[in-house]
Amino acid sequence: MPDTAATPERPFTRSLGPLLILALAMLLGFAMMQSFGTVQEGAKAEMGLSDYTLSLIQGLSAALPLALFSIPIGILVDRHNRVRIMIALVATFVAGTWLTAFATGPWLLFVARMLAGVGTTGALTAALSLCADLCAPAQRGRALLIVGLGKSLGQAAAFGLVGLFFGWFVGNPGLLGGLAPWRGSHALLAAVGTVAMLPLFLLREPARHEVAASTHAPFRIIVAELWGRRGFLLPLFLGQVSVIMADAAGTIWAAPVLSRSFALQPQDFAAWMAPLMFIAGTAGAAVGGLSADLGQKSARRGGLLIGAIIAAAIGVPAALFPVAPSVPMFAIAFGTLILAGSLTGAVTSVALTVFIPNELRGLCIGAFLAVAGLIGFGLAPPLVAAVSGLLGGEQHLAGGLAIVGVATSIVSLIAFIVAMRRAPISATAEPI
Template sequence: MSTRPECACRLEKNMGTPLMNKRFPSARYAWSLVSVLFCASVVSYLDRYILSLFVGPIRSELSLSDTQVSLLQGVAFALFYAVMGLPFGRLVDRYTRKNLIVAGILVWSATTMLCGVSTNFWQLFFARMGVGVGEACLGPAAFSMIADCFPSERRGRALATYNMSNYVGVGASLLFGGLIITLLSSSNGSAPGAMLGLQGWRVAFVASALPGVLLAFVVLALKEPKRNELMRTRGDASSNRVALWSFLSARRSAFICVYTVYALTAMVGYIIVAWAPSFYMRHFHMRPADVGLSMGVLAIIAGMGGCLFSGYLSDRWVSSGAHGGRFRIPLLWWPVAFVSIIGMTQIPNAMASLFCLGVLTFGSALGLSSAPAVIQDAVPNQLRGQAAALHFIFAGLIGLSLGPTAVAMVTDYVVHDPSRVGVSLQVVIVPLSLIGFVTCWIGQSRYHRVRAELMTLLETGGNRFTSADAAGEQPG
């Protein structure tokens, strides 16, 4: 590749010039858009995780087995959420994004309500599948819209702010579920749902779906941002389409490192969400209510802090032209993961262990919230939705399917003791930390060259962009 890394430094520093900023909306409107999409994402997490809080009553009323419950939590949502990501990503790159988000919100809100009126396993399964399909559109569309509202040196903070919804949403779902349980238990049958003869879990599903319906109208009122950083191609100047697989395969080593690092980061996050509660209940004999409250507060406070610091630091590195740019952020996260998981599982005091969990959550947010900006900065506008969708696919299929299962298998077949799940967490997460760090280290120069090349092509109008990357209708 002929482009020198120094070129990226010069071009990054020029991104903040008045001429460049004319392509972006006002800062006030841009942050208003981020706020609306942040709220939409929080609602999506609320609807996604509300099931996990009512497993007991749902299992009892519908006579479900543990296997059926696991299918509702995993395959019914996660599989279809991941599979539909790439088709939706292509729609995001070609059509009005706010309309796609509105359609997705209405679909997942309606199917969340259907969860609340389901009377058997298959009705609940297909309703959960609809929730996954509806939510699959939000992330790629939101990333693409936000990236078009901010120049590169401010994009990290904007996307990291949006990414705080991951942690606020998880915490809000825990707190909301607890509030519903408290209200229903203290109402003595006087609550509206109870008076209609509805079970508490049904009331919770319907109540969690209502904010999405209202939010859809707010999103509809947003102004669609103008698409920036479009790549002109020689092969198809009229449509300027770019083939995803051709673009990625020509730069495969950099993107393999990027997607691997963030898939492993997501894997650690899924492991903690799935097994940290069991660790505290089995090892420290904490009550479930106390575990839920503690983890909910930690998710919100530490998660938000990690996201904000990640956005600030990544923008600073981009503005200064630092080698590797935003992709240096995971180099900080993986040592944090290594140290904090050992402290969390080895310290004999529960409060000190929870402090280490907070540090781990902060580090996880630090690493994961850099993913959207790292990916958006490395692809032209025509591929932003699809490139983001690939991140969700790898994070979902690899992180969700392999992470929690790996811990369970170590517990069942290696340590042979459920009370020693902390050992299993170490056995799985420590090697992941080492692999993630090495992969990120190897990818620094590769990512820097890809970013430098892309910025040169955008700056020169794509004169060096060959027909090998030009798109037909089908990627690859």
């Protein structure tokens, strides 16, 4: 019989160990998924790549596997052992990072980045589902905050650690058999990840709760449940996908803008970009998780999403960071954009675990990642390259990035307002 009760309350400290292991996995995944962006100028020079080719390697390589595999992975997460799925996906993004280090051409590099992307985002689906069953609904903002901290540390490591590795190879060209700095950076990162994934084998599968139908219900019933919640899910997806477009474009193109507009190399900005990414991502995840928990206590319908609406509004002016007149102004605006994106991501994750039944969560997260990957990663980077081309060429990259960021941030603000008005009462309640 379906379990329609909420996850039993238990001391939050009992969940800390598994949550920290999940956070470590997300740290590794997002560091490896975004590592190439920090050193892509080196690959561009070695392989003779254009900005458009880079945008495909960075964007489409993440979008294509997300579109193809995110929903199947989500269904597997809903129906099978999530810990085993998590281990397989972490091994996938580690393998992708190894392949990045030794790719012999743009096509192999494309495949390598695909593996890093699908492994990381698929692991995120499993991690969010596991988090939901490790804690009661009222604790999920804090639980997802811990996993969000791992994600933020990973994004920071993509700049800081990879930039540090890059500097080592520049100063010591004979390291690892004379690998190019961008290649050597990925080889070291993959070696670290191979060792750091071992704690995952200590995880145990938790019991599932808040099941409205059944984790093995016929697919037609699952689809009907999902369709019944479309009034809430569609604007929620649009809001967060738009945020991801702005953040993905900004993260991917930030390093090239710093190199071209301010003549900085990875080792020059790694020292401040990494802490900026970590502080902004951590603050956003913290405020997002806490605001979601507080929002659940308000009497207002959809109050959980208030923090996402405020963050989306802040993201509109912050998206102008590429055209900042100085490096400090660039850093402040970029950090604000990352903070806002991290905050909306935390709130959206909590919303999916609170408002959606257990048997739909993996599918919803997978569908969300598929749409986010296809549009956010697949469309945003090439769109920036196309807009900069319309403005006059690759030298107008900063302007193209600013236009795309502001437009997508405005769309996200409107969509989150609509989602809040259509939020359901609970995970197992019949859709309104």
